Amino acid sequence: MTLSVRIADTRDLDRLAPLFDAYRQFYRQPADLARARDFLAERLARQESLVLLAELDGEAIGFTQLYPLFSSVRTVRTWLLNDLFVAPSARRSGAGRALLQQAAAQARARGAASLSLSTALDNAPAQALYESLGWVRDTQFCEYGFTL
Numbered sequence: 001m002t003l004s005v006r007i008a009d010t011r012d013l014d015r016l017a018p019l020f021d022a023y024r025q026f027y028r029q030p031a032d033l034a035r036a037r038d039f040l041a042e043r044l045a046r047q048e049s050l051v052l053l054a055e056l057d058g059e060a061i062g063f064t065q066l067y068p069l070f071s072s073v074r075t076v077r078t079w080l081l082n083d084l085f086v087a088p089s090a091r092r093s094g095a096g097r098a099l100l101q102q103a104a105a106q107a108r109a110r111g112a113a114s115l116s117l118s119t120a121l122d123n124a125p126a127q128a129l130y131e132s133l134g135w136v137r138d139t140q141f142c143e144y145g146f147t148l
Contacts, residue, residue, distance in 0.1 A: 001057055003094055005102040008053040008063065010044050013037055015060035016053060023063075023085035027120070050079075050110075052102050054086065054095040062086035062095040064103050068110070076113035079103075084117070084126070096129050118143060 008016055017037035025031055043049040043065070054062035065083040070076070081103055086095045107115050117135070119126045131137070 001093075003054065003056050003098055005052050005054050005095075005098045007106070008044070008051040010041065012051075012053055012060070013041055013044070016040055016051065016063055019060060019063050019085055019087060020083070022087065023083055026085065049082075050106060052099055052106065054090075054099050056090055056093055056095065061090035061093065062099055064099040066103055066107065066115075068112075071113070074113065077111050078114045078116060079107040079110070079112045081115050081117040096126075097133065100129070100133055 014037075017033055017040060020040055021031060021033045021036035024036060040051065044051065048067070050066045050068075052064045052066075053060055062085055063083070064081060064085075067080045067082055069078045069080050071078050081100075084096065084099060086093070086099075104115060117130070119130075127137075
């Protein structure tokens with residue numbers, strides 16, 4: 001079995017959209033394949049994000065989506081690893097690890113000083129994966145949100 005990770009583009013939308021829709025459902029959003037596809041299409045067309053696609057023997061099994069940011073305090077470019085998903089049937093294939101490693105390589109190649117991410121407090125498997133790759137849980141800052 002061959003696992004590969006590559007940069008996705010608009011030609012991959014029909015393969016990415018079901019994964020993105022499943023990811024959204026994992027975070028308790030209603031299924032909406034058209035909305036998932038449209039969102040990804042807009043991000044890719046506007047070059048607002050970098051999407052990496054994991055394939056196992058040519059089958060799309062996972063993805064990660066990164067957004068470029070800046071740190072004013074550190075005066076550096078950073079990237080937000082906003083989305084990471086591997087299809088349940090492909091978990092433990094190494095796809096999550098490969099996606100995270102490729103995300104770091106791509107961000108580094110684009111001049112980023114760091115990557116950041118957040119995950120659900122009860123997502124222990126993801127937390128274990130992140131920590132096994134050297135990600136460090138933030139203990140200095142609280143994360144807040146404000147719904148508009």
